[in-house]
Amino acid sequence: MAQITLVEAVxxxxxxxxxxxxxxxxxxxxxxxxxxxxxxTLGLIERFGRERVIDTPLAEALIAGMSIGMAVEGxxxxxxxxxxxxxxxxxxxxxNHAGRMRHRTQGRLSCPMVLRTPCGAGIHAPEHHSESPEAxxxxxxxxxVVYPSSPRRAYGLLLAAIRDPDPVVFLExxxxxxxxxxxxxxxxxxxxxxxxxxxxxxxxxxxxxxGAMVHDTLAAADDLIEQGIAAEVIDVATxxxxxxxxxxxxxxxxxxxVIVSEAARTCSFASEIAASLAEEGLLTLLAPVQRITGxxxxxxxxxxxxxxxxxxxxxxxxxxxxxEFS
Amino acid sequence: xxxxxxxxxxxxxxxxxxxxxxxxxxxxxxxxxxxxALYRWMVLxxxxxxxxxxxxxxxxxxxxxxxxxxxAVNAGVGSAMAEDxxxxxxxxxxxxxxxxxxxxxxxxxYWGGDERGSAFLTPRRDFPICITIAAHVTHAVGAxxxxxxxxxxxxxxxxxxxxxxxxxxxxxxxxAAGAWTLPVVFVVTNNQWAISVPRGTQSAxxxxxxxxxxxxxxxLQVDGNDVIAVRHAMDQALAKARGGGGxxxxxxxxxxLSDHTTADDATRYRNPDEVAEAWKxxxxxxxxxxxxxxxAWDKGKEDALLKHCNEKVQAAAQAYLDxxxxxxxxxxxxxxxxxxxxxxxxxxxxxxx
Numbered sequence: 305m306a307q308i309t310l311v312e313a314v315x316x317x318x319x320x321x322x323x324x325x326x327x328x329x330x331x332x333x334x335x336x337x338x339x340x341x342x343x344x345t346l347g348l349i350e351r352f353g354r355e356r357v358i359d360t361p362l363a364e365a366l367i368a369g370m371s372i373g374m375a376v377e378g379x380x381x382x383x384x385x386x387x388x389x390x391x392x393x394x395x396x397x398x399x400n401h402a403g404r405m406r407h408r409t410q411g412r413l414s415c416p417m418v419l420r421t422p423c424g425a426g427i428h429a430p431e432h433h434s435e436s437p438e439a440x441x442x443x444x445x446x447x448x449v450v451y452p453s454s455p456r457r458a459y460g461l462l463l464a465a466i467r468d469p470d471p472v473v474f475l476e477x478x479x480x481x482x483x484x485x486x487x488x489x490x491x492x493x494x495x496x497x498x499x500x501x502x503x504x505x506x507x508x509x510x511x512x513x514x515g516a517m518v519h520d521t522l523a524a525a526d527d528l529i530e531q532g533i534a535a536e537v538i539d540v541a542t543x544x545x546x547x548x549x550x551x552x553x554x555x556x557x558x559x560x561x562v563i564v565s566e567a568a569r570t571c572s573f574a575s576e577i578a579a580s581l582a583e584e585g586l587l588t589l590l591a592p593v594q595r596i597t598g599x600x601x602x603x604x605x606x607x608x609x610x611x612x613x614x615x616x617x618x619x620x621x622x623x624x625x626x627x628e629f630s
Numbered sequence: 631x632x633x634x635x636x637x638x639x640x641x642x643x644x645x646x647x648x649x650x651x652x653x654x655x656x657x658x659x660x661x662x663x664x665x666x667a668l669y670r671w672m673v674l675x676x677x678x679x680x681x682x683x684x685x686x687x688x689x690x691x692x693x694x695x696x697x698x699x700x701x702a703v704n705a706g707v708g709s710a711m712a713e714d715x716x717x718x719x720x721x722x723x724x725x726x727x728x729x730x731x732x733x734x735x736x737x738x739x740y741w742g743g744d745e746r747g748s749a750f751l752t753p754r755r756d757f758p759i760c761i762t763i764a765a766h767v768t769h770a771v772g773a774x775x776x777x778x779x780x781x782x783x784x785x786x787x788x789x790x791x792x793x794x795x796x797x798x799x800x801x802x803x804x805x806a807a808g809a810w811t812l813p814v815v816f817v818v819t820n821n822q823w824a825i826s827v828p829r830g831t832q833s834a835x836x837x838x839x840x841x842x843x844x845x846x847x848x849x850l851q852v853d854g855n856d857v858i859a860v861r862h863a864m865d866q867a868l869a870k871a872r873g874g875g876g877x878x879x880x881x882x883x884x885x886x887l888s889d890h891t892t893a894d895d896a897t898r899y900r901n902p903d904e905v906a907e908a909w910k911x912x913x914x915x916x917x918x919x920x921x922x923x924x925x926a927w928d929k930g931k932e933d934a935l936l937k938h939c940n941e942k943v944q945a946a947a948q949a950y951l952d953x954x955x956x957x958x959x960x961x962x963x964x965x966x967x968x969x970x971x972x973x974x975x976x977x978x979x980x981x982x983x
Binding site (some may be wrong): 307313328329355356359360361363365366369370371372373374375377378381396397400401403406407408409411412413414442445446466469470498545546547549 | 805
């Protein structure tokens with residue numbers, strides 16, 4: 305078993321599935337000769353050839369739209385959009401076509417595609433390179449939205465996304481691409497696409513997060529335990545469909561919940577989870593649910609982005625505040 | 631300065647607006663029986679169109695987009711395609727659809743607001759009607775890429791309107807189709823109107839065909855009211871695509887004789903004299919004149935055909951009206967291959983209503 309980074313795990317899953325299934329193709333800007341701007345597709349063109357590892361023209365709507373055409377015609381395209389901030393032009397295709405193809409044709413056609421994109425802030429990138437638009441995609445009926453937070457989960461979830469018979473938006477936390485390594489066995493085993501991961505057990509408060517913020521949430525949990533507070537940490541991982549049962553069961557035990565996400569707060573996915581807790585878990589709550597999120601502002605340029613991303617301090621503060629209620 | 635590139639766009643027509651032969655007919659058009667087959671389809675399309683509007687006006691069909699005046703484009707495209715080619719269409723290609731095996735009952739079902747209208751089993755791999763303009767141009771590129779990757783002698787045929795050529799998806803798709811020499815044929819039905827915006831206001835380009843040239847692919851213009859010209863251009867473009875020669879864009883000049891849809895009133899923005907003039911150029915009478923001159927057609931045959939087509943669409947309309955609405959849970963069925971647990975709760979909620 306090798307210790308690899310998250311971006312290497314993405315690469316490993318792509319290699320694995322392209323080797324398993326000749327209908328899998330990879331497409332996007334610079335994914336071929338260059339191996340992708342983050343090297344997620346490194347070495348694929350050498351192994352699988354330029355017909356299956358496709359350097360597209362610089363046109364995001366085309367990348368999403370042609371993936372739909374390929375998927376309907378029986379291929380399994382895995383498209384890369386270079387940054388989530390460039391993925392907004394794909395919303396039209398994902399919303400109006402990818403998510404509807406199976407239903408519109410009553411199962412006659414389907415659209416088994418994956419739209420991968422690096423996602424989130426914290427890498428000192430230029431404008432439009434730091435967005436986290438998971439809630440916009442999670443609004444779309446007929447698709448799945450996945451946002452892994454570790455190399456092992458990126459590997460297992462990407463395999464699942466590629467094998468899934470329906471469209472999947474796969475958001476990769478740029479900040480974690482090379483932040484740490486984890487042992488990942490290239491065993492070809494996919495994870496379920498409808499299950500949260502409880503990544504740390506605790507009894508006092510439930511911290512719910514996804515993507516890069518899981519890492520900060522775990523760091524906050526480390527600090528909290530030193531202060532005698534045992535936080536349970538849930539990595540949602542698959543946002544749509546949402547495994548609310550795991551979150552509700554945890555909150556039923558702890559009575560307290562803080563939701564941590566780097567996306568702007570209004571109409572966010574954190575709000576969706578908070579609303580579901582209010583509807584289905586209110587009677588188990590001992591304290592108000594809190595959302596620790598990005599602010600409702602434009603994601604700042606690098607000099608100020610640390611003030612935008614939810615800090616460990618804010619997460620710890622929220623957890624302690626939750627414990628003030630009894 | 632040196633001229634480094636020079637382009638031309640050719641226009642073709644075989645039957646002029648009076649039904650006179652304007653150029654030597656291609657092989658298939660020399661046998662009147664072949665043209666009669668096309669004519670029969672065109673008359674059926676017109677009968678279908680009239681029935682659809684009548685159903686809509688009497689509250690028995692939803693908003694309908696008429697193909698009145700565009701029967702020759704439909705028949706030329708539909709007759710040229712092979713069964714296992716793939717058709718990607720907008721909402722004014724019902725004529726092509728019926729030629730490819732979609733039943734008139736299914737077409738009524740679609741316009742009647744029932745998803746089962748896009749669940750047609752024949753032609754199994756044709757895409758559903760694309761309402762968002764030009765989005766399906768990129769789908770055609772992907773479908774054609776798949777065909778080329780698998781070395782299949784199949785072609786993706788993508789029909790769109792003049793309005794679509796103003797959109798980014800159109801240019802992104804054409805550019806990629808050219809870059810990869812894909813087996814795809816783009817048919818731009820230029821009916822002169824993007825709802826209320828006339829062709830001259832949409833673009834300063836002399837032709838829409840020339841937009842293909844910027845993408846490095848062949849663009850040509852045909853008289854879209856001359857079914858022979860449409861069919862001939864399609865035959866050539868399909869053969870080229872099948873043989874690895876790459877994409878073609880065919881601009882078919884025609885005229886939208888109807889409102890944009892039944893929800894539109896074109897008299898608000900269109901001069902009735904222009905429409906009256908366009909009626910003189912409509913595609914059915916032109917072909918009928920030619921067939922009559924050949925001695926292959928007469929009033930008896932015409933009357934019998936009209937009767938046959940009207941009976942056929944009437945029967946299809948009745949069959950459509952006899953289909954009960956789907957069960958409420960149909961709104962969840964086929965959303966995913968397997969309905970996620972989170973949605974099963976909502977499905978139960980809907981069933982409890």
